Amino acid sequence: xxxxxxxxxxxxxxxxxxxxxxxxxxxxxxxxxxxxxxxxxxxxxxxxxxxxxxxxxxxxxxxxxxxxxxxxxxxxxxxxxxxxxxxxxxxxxxxxxxxxxxxxxxxxxxxxxxxxxxxxxxxxxxxxxxxxxxxxxxxxxxxxxxxxxxxxxxxxxxxxxxxxxxxxxxxxxxxxxxxxxxxxxxxxxx
Numbered sequence: 001x002x003x004x005x006x007x008x009x010x011x012x013x014x015x016x017x018x019x020x021x022x023x024x025x026x027x028x029x030x031x032x033x034x035x036x037x038x039x040x041x042x043x044x045x046x047x048x049x050x051x052x053x054x055x056x057x058x059x060x061x062x063x064x065x066x067x068x069x070x071x072x073x074x075x076x077x078x079x080x081x082x083x084x085x086x087x088x089x090x091x092x093x094x095x096x097x098x099x100x101x102x103x104x105x106x107x108x109x110x111x112x113x114x115x116x117x118x119x120x121x122x123x124x125x126x127x128x129x130x131x132x133x134x135x136x137x138x139x140x141x142x143x144x145x146x147x148x149x150x151x152x153x154x155x156x157x158x159x160x161x162x163x164x165x166x167x168x169x170x171x172x173x174x175x176x177x178x179x180x181x182x183x184x185x186x187x188x189x190x
Contacts, residue, residue: 062156063092063116063124067184069100071163074180085165085180089187092116098128100146107137112146122152124159132167142168142175148182159184 067090075081088110090100098114114128126148132141145168150161160183167176 061094061118062122062152063118063150063159064094066091066187067159068187069182069184071165072181072183073178076180077176077178079178085178090184092124098126100128100130102130105135105137108133108135109144112144114146119149122156124148124150124152126150140170142170142172144168150182150184157186 068087069090070087071085073079073081073083073085079085086102086104088101088103090098092098096115096117098116100112100114102110102112104110109131112128112130114126116124116126119125126146128146130144130146132144133139134141145166146163148161148163150159152159160181163180163182165176165178166174169175
């Protein structure tokens, strides 16, 4: 009789332990979903990337938002004038960061991230980087640095300006230098 009770107790104990271990294991896993077990968030901590941007905030930083962009060549590096070099979407964040989803194939590196600042009224400077890969997506070419200087249109629904693109190899040597014009059109929720 005592052995049956011990076996039942052992089975219940093991089942509870397995359930707890799974829960603890899931909590301590590093899946990239924002859980960092060694950090305890302070109640007053509000990262800028999580703050809501209202219409009033856009008066302070009218570049903030989602944009459809196009890069057009000025006829340098053997590329004919007016050739569309890239087109995609960029989001300019209120905290001074930016992320671009390029029209390039994802396996060759289609995202780049940057930082921006206002230089004058409705004028901005952007500096961002991407990692470029060969057409197979197997060999890293190196970082690409894209710099933009843009000015918002009167209604703040478009922008235009210039860009430069420097493609480096993995040792930091410039492989290609391009320049041209950039245009953007604001995308809204409406």
